[in-house]
Every structure is written in structure tokens, then in C-alpha cells.
Amino acid sequence: MQIETGVSLKPYNTFALPALAHTLVRIAGDADVRAVLDHPRLGPAPKFVLGGGSNIVLTRDLTAVVLKVEVRGLRLVQERSDAWIVEAGAGESWHDLVAWTLDQGLPGLENMALIPGTVGAAPVQNIGAYGLELKDRFESLDAVDLVTGRSVRLDATMCRFGYRDSIFKQALAGKSVITRVRLRLPRPWQPVLGYLDLERRMAETGITSPDARQIFEWVCEIRRAKLPDPAVIGNAGSFFKNPVVTAEQCRDIIGRDPAIVHYPMPDGSFKLAAGWLIDACGWKGKTVGRAGVYEKQALVLVNRGGARGAEVVTLARAIQESVYGRFGIRLEPEPVVV
Structure with missing residues (x-):
């Protein structure tokens, strides 16, 4: 467990808004969360969970203990006849996960390329783009309860996914730290092409049966043309x-x-x-x-x-x-x- 004080949060939110964390703890796994809860000073204090900072607007300094989630790891955990199950640490970049799955020959996430933020934040927001949402590919996740310190595993039903919504924005808001997420990539792969921008790309290129890599590249091109890079703006x-x-x-x-x-x-x-x-x-x-x-x-x-x-x-x-x-x-x- 790494504890820091007086940390600027400007590099840790994609809006690049100024704010200070009075105390910041870097979380590399479940044990770090439990160590914070057992700490005589940090344990009783309010907590604020921070992933990639791509879904927050900071208007003030944070007196709550900031738990900066930095859990790493990408792996294929199961290969079934109907799906591949992949697992990612909550601190991994979401886009890096999408690119990694394609590099491993595991299609299914390509429509959600270039969505900013971390893997751990994806279920909270039930991220989605170009006809696909996280819930469509979700298997389960691991989290640590911030009250009891226990590790729990939640499936899709327990997460109560809605449009840009989940139990982590409702009943469990601020009450748990997601550490790992598992995704189900269906076999055989079927493209999701019903979105207008993708239909336009097919018409423009004449490619009527794009593979997953082609859809990934189209989505990246479309997003880059429409959306600013947080590293620049x-x-x-x-x-x-x-x-x-x-x-x-x-x-x-x-x-x-x-x-x-x-x-x-x-x-x-x-x-x-x-x-x-x-x-x-x-x-x-x-x-x-x-x-x-x-x-x-x-x-x-x-x-x-x-x-x-x-x-x-x-x-x-x-x-x-x-x-x-x-x-x-x-x-x-x-x-x-x-």
C-alpha cells in the first residue's frame, strides 16, 4: 500500500481540472483495500474511488481518502464452446484491453474502441458505443466491500445494468472498489453493424462484411474525427x-x-x-x-x-x-x- 499526501489530481482527471487529494492511496490489489480499511487513521475516513478520471468533474479539493485503482493484468481465463472469457485488472486502460483482445484473436469488443477510462470504471457507467454496451459482453467482476473488507463476485444480474447506469451508481455508490472484470466474448463472432456511422463506412468503402479489426479501425477513425484527445484538450x-x-x-x-x-x-x-x-x-x-x-x-x-x-x-x-x-x-x- 502506497500512501501519498497533497497530490495534485489534475493529471488524474481527463478534464485536467485543478484539485488536490489530501491523501491518496495507490491500490494494486484487494489486499491494499483491506490495508486501508485496517489503518487506524485511514480506515474510519470517507473514501473516494478514482479510476482513469474520465467520468468526473472536480470542483474542489478532496478531503476523503482517494483510492487510486491501479490493478493490472490481462488474461484469457476460459475458452468455452460458446465464448471466450477474458479477465482484466480494474486499473488497465479500457482501450488497451480492446486492442489486446483483438491481438489475441478474441473479437467482440471492437465497437467500444477508444472509450476513455479504465476497465474498473466500465461496469460503473455501463459504457457503450456504436450499438454495443458493456452489459452485452459482461461475465462477472470482483470487488472489495468498503464496509466489511470482504471480496465479493457480482454477475450481470447483481450489477443491475441500465443505460449508463449500474448498482455502483445507485445502492453501492462509494461502497465498494472494483478490482477485476471478466468479459464474455461470444463464439462464433457476429459483427454489430446497425449504427449509422458504421453503415456509412460500409457504403463508402464497399466493404459489406467487415471483420473485427476493420470495425475497430473504423470506430477509432470515427471517434478521432468527432472527439478531442484528452491529452490535447x-x-x-x-x-x-x-x-x-x-x-x-x-x-x-x-x-x-x-x-x-x-x-x-x-x-x-x-x-x-x-x-x-x-x-x-x-x-x-x-x-x-x-x-x-x-x-x-x-x-x-x-x-x-x-x-x-x-x-x-x-x-x-x-x-x-x-x-x-x-x-x-x-x-x-x-x-x-x-
Whole structure:
């Protein structure tokens, strides 16, 4: 267990927002979590779990003990007739995991390439992109209970996955540390191609039966064209969830704005493109203080340089009010404001 004090969190959040951790502990495994809980000073203190920092907006210094999850390891743990089961340490980069599986000849995660953040954060958010969500490939995870110190294993049902949601954002919020995640990659592999941007790539290239590597490369190209690199421009990726509305609400909005981007859902509801709603309200490229809306994708808020968390929150709230005023829809942020 490695304990540090007065640690700047600016390098540890992709928005590059300034904040200090009064105490930071680097977690390399379950034993480190239990060591923190048994520590006479750290044990009783509040805890804050930090992965890749790609889904947080820091508005203040953290007095809680920051548990920086750095559990490593990538391996194929089981080869079944119906699936490959792979396991990754929670501190591994999600994109590195996707690339590694393809290098090992294990397709199935390619649609979720280049999603920022760590493996441990993926189940918390139930990350997803281009027609695939983590829950579609999830097998189980290991976590340490921050109250009892016991290691537990949770399957998909226990994780209660929803759209960008899970039990770790609800009943277990702040109560456990995910240390390892196992994913199920179905055999035989079937491509997931129903997303508009991928259909366009097939039409442009004439490749009607792309393999997993081709889909991976397309997704990387699409994301890089739309989304800023956090290493260059501070951001947390998509800032707002795509709102889900009833069929009646969707028809009403289409009646007023026929060009609105919308997708039918299996239950009869419709998912609306939050980026389109924000762009329609004129926010693309606009700036509030030192926080702004990315010029190429209105769904992404960025740090123009030296922004503070409060400026990001102010911009986000202004966008929410604007979209609500025009469309009657309340956008819900994806990142956690701390």
C-alpha cells in the first residue's frame, strides 16, 4: 500500500481540472483495500474511488481518502464452446484491453474502441458505443466491500445494468472498489453493424462484411474525427446521456423539428441524439469562462485552458436550461460532479 499526501489530481482527471487529494492511496490489489480499511487513521475516513478520471468533474479539493485503482493484468481465463472469457485488472486502460483482445484473436469488443477510462470504471457507467454496451459482453467482476473488507463476485444480474447506469451508481455508490472484470466474448463472432456511422463506412468503402479489426479501425477513425484527445484538450467524452422518450413525445418533437436524430428502442421508446439537441440550440463552439462546447461535437464539453470545475458545471447547466426551454427535455450529465 502506497500512501501519498497533497497530490495534485489534475493529471488524474481527463478534464485536467485543478484539485488536490489530501491523501491518496495507490491500490494494486484487494489486499491494499483491506490495508486501508485496517489503518487506524485511514480506515474510519470517507473514501473516494478514482479510476482513469474520465467520468468526473472536480470542483474542489478532496478531503476523503482517494483510492487510486491501479490493478493490472490481462488474461484469457476460459475458452468455452460458446465464448471466450477474458479477465482484466480494474486499473488497465479500457482501450488497451480492446486492442489486446483483438491481438489475441478474441473479437467482440471492437465497437467500444477508444472509450476513455479504465476497465474498473466500465461496469460503473455501463459504457457503450456504436450499438454495443458493456452489459452485452459482461461475465462477472470482483470487488472489495468498503464496509466489511470482504471480496465479493457480482454477475450481470447483481450489477443491475441500465443505460449508463449500474448498482455502483445507485445502492453501492462509494461502497465498494472494483478490482477485476471478466468479459464474455461470444463464439462464433457476429459483427454489430446497425449504427449509422458504421453503415456509412460500409457504403463508402464497399466493404459489406467487415471483420473485427476493420470495425475497430473504423470506430477509432470515427471517434478521432468527432472527439478531442484528452491529452490535447481536456474533456470527459460525451457529457450528456442521450435522452429516451416515449413514441408520442418523439412524434411531437419530429412534428416541430423533422431533422432530429432519433433511434427506436426495443421497448417502443426512442433515444434522441443529445448532441443534435445541443447543436440545435446553437451551443456548438460556444464558451462560458474557460469551458466550452467542442466545435466538432456538441455533446463534448472541453477545457479551453485553465478551466475550473465550477465553470464546466455552469456551462452544463446553461445547456440543460437551453435544451429544456426549446424541447422540454432535461438532459442528464454522464460525469459525476464532485
